[in-house]
Amino acid sequence: MSAILPPQQRIWWKQPVDKVELIWITIAFVWCMVMFFMMPYWHVYGGQNLSPETYRVKPELFQRATQEMVDKYTVRTETDEKIPVVAPPAGSDIFLIARLWSFWPILELKKDETYRLHLTAMDYQHGFSLQPENINVQILPGYEHVITIKPNRSGTYAIVCNEFCGIGHHKMVTRLYVKD
Incomplete structure (x- = not known):
């Protein structure tokens, strides 16, 4: 598939996802979850965020x-x-x-x-x-x-x-x- 030409199937979300894309999506999701749970941890145990x-x-x-x-x-x-x-x-x-x-x-x-x-x-x-x-x-x-x-x-x-x-x-x- 070329970025210049339109996709053969117009419904792009029904296209199969490549293995490399799945790996990057998984890495990004795991990192987002790590950061999501670290924010309250830093606030409670880090002693660096103020609670005014x-x-x-x-x-x-x-x-x-x-x-x-x-x-x-x-x-x-x-x-x-x-x-x-x-x-x-x-x-x-x-x-x-x-x-x-x-x-x-x-x-x-x-x-x-x-x-x-x-x-x-x-x-x-x-x-x-x-x-x-x-x-x-x-x-x-x-x-x-x-x-x-x-x-x-x-x-x-x-x-x-x-x-x-x-x-x-x-x-x-x-x-x-x-x-x-």
Whole structure:
């Protein structure tokens, strides 16, 4: 049979399947099943996928809770915009706001301590990408995303918006400090 000429029988699915095609179909099916069952396995036993809680939230209430945290735990300010750096105690709830085109405030956490990170967007859809750890969360306005985190290495991490949010999207980066 030629690819240029039409098949002799117009009902192609009644043609016999070649042995080589059956082998490739079988390999592809087996690989799909392996990947299908590995996804829940990685989620439960891999310890690498987040299971965020998500709640409806009014922006003004979330902003008030974030401001209370900033008023209580600010240790210094950074950047030309005087963004506060907050160092909340271990085990506390910490809040991070995404808005055009910044994250607020900057967080300073302690190594090997557990925190509940609350995220929301005030205006448009944004992304939360913690690099180089490759933790990614899609942040939507009107929803509070809660993630339990436990930093296990000290250093300075980058938080980047990975959802296109407009003309200033490329400037939407901040830092996260993890101290010993």
